[in-house]
Amino acid sequence: MSDDHDDSPIAARVRELEAILEEKGLLDAAELDRALEAFAHKATPANGFRVVARAWVDDDFKAALLENANEALPSVGLSMGGGLQVQRLYVVENTPQVHNVIVCTLCSCYPIALLGPSPTWYKSPAYRSKVVSHPREVLEQFGFTLPAETEIRVWDANAETRYMVLPRRPAGTEQLSEDELAAKVTRNGLIGTAPV
């Protein structure tokens, strides 16, 4: 994978620490692998797609999601507690007037539980520095042109909270089932760099 960090100093430090903890009998490597695999297996953008589709068909769920996403997620069998700590999630809704875009300018904070591992470009200095100052141009680079009158709100996940965008339901999808709607959603749509 192009976006792993096997060669970075932090990866080397983690490996050394892991080795010491194993040597002292404080860590079972197989147990660690099982925990990581379980998290990685559950953390996929399909979770986010499912949340969006439910919000599109269920107004009560959508209202609850926008009000307090952490409390709303369990009703679709999800949570933000799959990692080391429970993270607060804000779901921000796109409307005809407002479009939301997510970034972490300081590092690469990202709602992994709902979106899976982040795309490489999300972690790139180019995206992180430019989307806060020139979001409209960055969206253009993704092939996504917003009407000039649409207000853009950038959310910098610079601290403890994570964000997910609730895209607008595409026109002409009234007849689709929830599963079919979920299949319309893309990972970039949940970050705000695509319409859906």
Next chain:
Amino acid sequence: MSERYRAGDRVRTSTVDPDHHTRLPGYARGRVGVVVGDDGVHPLADLRARGVVRPQPVYLVRFTARELFGQGDHSVTLSLWEDYLSDE
């Protein structure tokens, strides 16, 4: 924990560029924004990075692009610990 700010309050971020870890990005230093919500109570990241756990209120603060970058018609919302903020 009592919160110093409420939604609607105007605040100015710290101008300090510390030697240590911080979660106040450089582009938002010394800028005026509006509190748009509370973001819970979390250990101040600057201290936690040095092993000291001191929880304090965190606020969602929205800045205009014009204030941050001198141009643009969008906004940027950040989560900022109370220590980063002063009354404006």
